[in-house]
Amino acid sequence: MAGMDPHAMAVEAFTLEGAAVLDPDVDLVARHRAGDGRAFDEVYMRYSGMVYGLALRLSANPAEAEDLTQDVFLRIYRHLGSYRGGSTLKTWVYRVALNQCRSRFARFRPPTQGLFEEGVEEAPQLRDPGRGPEEVALSRDASRRVAHALARLPLVFREAVVLRDLEGLAYEEIADATGVRVGTVRSRIARGREQLRQLLGGAA
């Protein structure tokens, strides 16, 4: 990905009628700095799902994910004014979130302790009306099994796999968010997936 087009992240903004506006990330930050409270609301609305999802998959604990989400956005609120572009606002938010998760896990959990607490993985919200209760139960079971296995991966592998496969980031973005080289990202994703495969008992 080294030769990735530097403009690959095309984000343009315009009004409903088609008049262009400036870079929405910069616009958002400028509005926040100028004291427009809605700018932060917008940041929350855009990224809270992403941050909560990351925290939930990393911690495997909804209550902890809620706390983490609050802490992350508190930090974002304080530091959003210092965002200068350079990376997209999205990767910047991920970086803040990852750091928050890491420092929390380092403080509250000895590394030897299992990261998954039995029974805390909430029943997933399944919105597929076409499925019967058995199918739903089966799928919930499968989700729990996968979330359980994921929680047993070493943190750096878990981060890489979650960012890639659940959050859908490109390798380059993951490198940016985690502060390591793309080669390292590639290796962590591969090893994380392999460990997960073994935990799940090979191909399903």
Place this chain on the structure above:
Amino acid sequence: VSRHLDLETLSALLDSELAPAAAAAAQTHLAECAECRARLEGLRSTVSQLRALPAASPPPHVHEALRRRLAMEESTRRRLWAPPGWPARLAGWPATVAASFLALACGLLLHAYLSRHPSLPPIETPLAAEGEWRATITYERASGAEAPPAEEAPTGPPAPKVAAQSKPSAPRREYAPAPASPPAAAPEPMVSADAELKERSRADAAADALLAEQAKRERAAVQTAAEAAAPANAAAKAAPAPSASGPMAAAGQAEPGMSPPVRIAGANPDLGSLGKLRWRQSLILIEGTVGVDGALHDVDIRPGDLDPRIGGLLRRTIATWRFEPARKNGEPVPVRYVVTLNIDLQ
């Protein structure tokens, strides 16, 4: 039979993150090696199980709690006379000590207040005209539809088919292309957000004023454009598009060869038609994907607990929208499309 493929190659192949030459070599090997094919399938199955995990969003009370904490923080900051964006700890420790007492006091007061008024009182008013809301639309390439650009040979052949197929579409997840800049050099595995952010704010202190000034001008320009656009569509079309030489030139983020999706049919939501409403929301986000067929798919309207009348109106309106799809080098491509409605509640 050539050497077996290593784990990293197989995994990167699933993500279309191999250079074309390497991908082609891997495909050649896979074609003749059942063992590697089986390992690839094993990984692929793991990945699809992982991607089947349901997407989650934080419960509404998280936002409420956050608002309270922010309100406390804001009141403390005002007492300290620190400008916004100024980390409280930089105000020096005497101020910090004073701040903790003040924070405690203000916190208690605020808590007492907020527990009686859990959220801002809603405003009961009809939205008289379109001028009372403004929409901003952003779009970005929906990835997953296409293999990312090649490493060594950007003009080379597209990634082999097996790689492209291996990206199952996950409608609830954002698959965005790579970031606009190379990763910042971050030597330690554990980057301290605080240190980094503080570092940034110090280094950019000088640029700050400049940027704020620029932002102000940009904002003015945007508002002008929006205001011109809002009252009538005809006026909007006449509204001058921002020139590339203006301050907005800084926004030159558009992907080369990429043209935005253009709405060719459908009306704007007539929020005024809802009559008197208790408007709690000053911000509504509409997200979807403009497909190559010109329709808006997978529409998600946030917040989820929006007044059903507003939600219904928006959905009905959106259903009428048709687009000339976005194009990359003349080829229609799907893009993620986000409409941000800012409602002016005074």
